[in-house]
Amino acid sequence: MSAPAVLAKHLSRSFGATRALVDVSFEVRGGTVCALLGRNGAGKTTAVRILTTLLRADGGSALVDGFDVSTQAHQVRTRIGVTGQSATMDELLTGSENLETIGRFCHLGAGAARRRADELLRQFDLLNAGNRLVKRYSGGMRRRLDLAASLIAEPNMLFLDEPTTGLDPVSRGEMWAYIRGLVSAGTTVLLTTQYLDEADRLADTIVVIDRGLVVARGTPEQLKSSIGRPFLRVTLPDASGAATDQVRQLLGDEAEVQGRSVSAPAADGLTTLSEVVGQLRRLGIATHEVGLELPSLDEVFSSVTDHSAGPEPSPTPVGGEA
Amino acid sequence: MSQPSLPTRSRLGGGVRDAYTATRRFLIRGRRQPDVIFGSVLIPVIFVVLFGYVFGSSISIPGGNYRAYLMPGLFAMSILFNSNNVAVAVATDMSEGVVDRFRTLPIARSAIGVGRSVSSLLLGVPVLMVMILCGLAVGWRVEDGLGNAVLAFLLFELFGFAIGWLGILVGLLAGSAQAADVIISIPTFLLGFISSVFVDPSKMPTWLRLIAYWNPMSAVVTAGRQLFGNTIGPPPSGVWSLDHPIVTTVGLALLIVLIVVPICVRLYSRSTR
Ligand SMILES: Nc1ncnc2c1ncn2[C@@H]1O[C@H](COP(=O)(O)OP(=O)(O)OP(=O)(O)O)[C@@H](O)[C@H]1O
Ligand SMILES: [Mg+2]
Numbered sequence: 001m002s003a004p005a006v007l008a009k010h011l012s013r014s015f016g017a018t019r020a021l022v023d024v025s026f027e028v029r030g031g032t033v034c035a036l037l038g039r040n041g042a043g044k045t046t047a048v049r050i051l052t053t054l055l056r057a058d059g060g061s062a063l064v065d066g067f068d069v070s071t072q073a074h075q076v077r078t079r080i081g082v083t084g085q086s087a088t089m090d091e092l093l094t095g096s097e098n099l100e101t102i103g104r105f106c107h108l109g110a111g112a113a114r115r116r117a118d119e120l121l122r123q124f125d126l127l128n129a130g131n132r133l134v135k136r137y138s139g140g141m142r143r144r145l146d147l148a149a150s151l152i153a154e155p156n157m158l159f160l161d162e163p164t165t166g167l168d169p170v171s172r173g174e175m176w177a178y179i180r181g182l183v184s185a186g187t188t189v190l191l192t193t194q195y196l197d198e199a200d201r202l203a204d205t206i207v208v209i210d211r212g213l214v215v216a217r218g219t220p221e222q223l224k225s226s227i228g229r230p231f232l233r234v235t236l237p238d239a240s241g242a243a244t245d246q247v248r249q250l251l252g253d254e255a256e257v258q259g260r261s262v263s264a265p266a267a268d269g270l271t272t273l274s275e276v277v278g279q280l281r282r283l284g285i286a287t288h289e290v291g292l293e294l295p296s297l298d299e300v301f302s303s304v305t306d307h308s309a310g311p312e313p314s315p316t317p318v319g320g321e322a
Numbered sequence: 323m324s325q326p327s328l329p330t331r332s333r334l335g336g337g338v339r340d341a342y343t344a345t346r347r348f349l350i351r352g353r354r355q356p357d358v359i360f361g362s363v364l365i366p367v368i369f370v371v372l373f374g375y376v377f378g379s380s381i382s383i384p385g386g387n388y389r390a391y392l393m394p395g396l397f398a399m400s401i402l403f404n405s406n407n408v409a410v411a412v413a414t415d416m417s418e419g420v421v422d423r424f425r426t427l428p429i430a431r432s433a434i435g436v437g438r439s440v441s442s443l444l445l446g447v448p449v450l451m452v453m454i455l456c457g458l459a460v461g462w463r464v465e466d467g468l469g470n471a472v473l474a475f476l477l478f479e480l481f482g483f484a485i486g487w488l489g490i491l492v493g494l495l496a497g498s499a500q501a502a503d504v505i506i507s508i509p510t511f512l513l514g515f516i517s518s519v520f521v522d523p524s525k526m527p528t529w530l531r532l533i534a535y536w537n538p539m540s541a542v543v544t545a546g547r548q549l550f551g552n553t554i555g556p557p558p559s560g561v562w563s564l565d566h567p568i569v570t571t572v573g574l575a576l577l578i579v580l581i582v583v584p585i586c587v588r589l590y591s592r593s594t595r
Contacts, residue, residue, distance in 0.1 A: 052426050053425070053426065054422055054425055054426065074428055077426055077427060077428040078428040080426065082423075082426040084419060084422055084423070086419045087419050088418075088419035088420055088422055088423035089419075089420070089423075090347070090351065090418075090420050091418075092350070092351045092354045092355065093347070093350055093351065093354075097347075097350060101343060101346070101347050102423070102427065104339075104343040104346075105340060105343055105424065105427045105428075105429045105433075106427060106428070107336070107339070107428075133354070149423065
């Protein structure tokens with residue numbers, strides 16, 4: 001298991017004057033989940049479309065399972081499953097007809113395609129809707145059907161472009177469970193998301209893209225720790241002066257008071273927390289809550305994609321087109 | 323899990339199977355669009371009434387019954403209109419995500435186009451049946467044997483297959499269904515009306531007459547009239563394509579197929595936009 005499942009090198013792609021991808025390189029190890037994280041228009045979909053043979057890159061190269069996406073598209077297509085950002089199911093076909101058609105296109109044969117369709121409908125809780133036209137499906141049902149469609153040939157490499165956008169919290173949790181199940185069965189997943197908690201929960205590695213460039217990468221923990229230290233927060237029952245002063249002294253020079261809570265960086269994390277709790281008890285200070293706050297990916301995200309520092313993303317002209 | 327054994331068939335076999343799957347999909351879709359079916363049956367019927375009786379009562383064709391002259395023209399028109407439907411349907415398909423899904427599957431590059439064109443021919447058959455019944459009802463007859471009549475319809479279908487691919491091409495190039503509709507309606511209209519489909523071009527002004535004579539639709543319709551034995555009508559035009567209408571139609575159809583099919587196949591599988 002040495003060759004990565006996905007290897008993208010210096011991918012670039014422009015649409016007229018819009019530089020959707022400027023220079024994006026990353027790799028995904030087999031059997032892991034990689035999340036491409038970025039704001040609207042960051043270039044996530046463009047990257048996924050290039051890797052799934054739907055779009056040609058202007059520059060750079062990409063291998064999926066060792067095959068070049070531009071010169072060996074057919075081999076790549078036999079190995080991947082794709083759920084795009086927008087629905088790809090035929091509205092005038094039923095759920096099961098859609099899946100069956102795709103099964104036949106994956107050369108399962110008529111009988112096997114039919115059985116696989118039923119199996120997936122059951123797995124995705126769509127068995128009762130199997131004979132209904134897709135145009136009568138709800139958004140969540142469509143999303144599930146689309147995911148089911150990408151699993152028909154049991155690919156070991158799955159691309160999911162914003163798999164949970166538009167889903168309610170329950171359906172989203174279910175989608176996460178499906179994805180985790182696939183990963184534990186050995187599937188490699190590249191997903192895109194705008195949700196940090198999603199990347200945090202699902203991904204082994206995160207690649208943050210902004211304006212067509214990779215601005216950060218690493219495990220969720222690496223990203224969090226690279227950006228800041230944990231904070232300790234002590235919340236008192238009320239904002240009375242005496243106790244607040246005591247706590248502030250206890251927490252040191254960097255302590256900050258906000259209403260009835262006092263917070264300070266906790267360099268040693270849990271050790272600092274237990275020391276502080278011990279001292280609070282010894283001093284007899286009643287507290288409402290004491291807690292350690294890890295920096296969230298939100299902070300990572302806003303610090304690496306901070307647009308206030310530079311000009312707004314504006315189309316950078318390329319080439320000689322006017 | 324029972325992993326299906328990978329097919330080791332020839333590329334041709336795989337291509338035929340994929341084309342069959344695609345055709346099947348388009349036929350299911352076609353059945354679910356009663357409005358389109360209704361429209362494509364209704365328009366030719368309206369034409370029979372409109373041209374057979376409304377205009378027809380003041381159109382005279384030398385030596386006979388105008389409606390017998392008209393019907394082969396209307397058969398050809400219904401085939402021409404079919405390519406309009408194809409263009410709109412292809413453009414609609416392209417603007418939805420379905421084609422993206424197909425392009426990530428390991429299918430033969432020609433499958434979607436072939437499926438589209440074969441299914442549209444099949445869906446056109448019932449329309450043609452209705453037209454034939456209408457024709458028989460208004461006095462059109464097969465006058466040169468059933469064998470030749472069958473040949474005539476096969477010729478029409480061949481022509482329909484070819485211009486169906488032109489419809490696919492327009493659908494692939496147009497940005498939207500509306501655009502496809504506009505782009506293909508204009509040539510359809512001109513091809514249909516500046517020809518010998520409805521009238522005898524010999525009375526047109528010279529420049530228009532030349533266009534009408536050389537119009538491929540005139541050749542197709544003339545071929546049909548010959549094979550049906552509906553040989554009433556205008557005197558010989560002296561134009562090569564009308565003197566050899568069957569050869570012209572077959573040649574033209576093959577030419578269109580040879581040029582347009584590879585372009586469409588490329589466009590369908592293009593890593594695009
Ligand atoms: N077909 C296209 N034609 C023109 N511009 C395009 C096209 N596709 C993408 N773009 C532009 O490229 C940039 C990146 O788009 P992309 O869809 O990759 O973003 P994204 O990260 O997926 O965003 P979102 O979160 O909104 O889905 C955007 O500025 C977009 O407008
Ligand atoms: Mg996107």
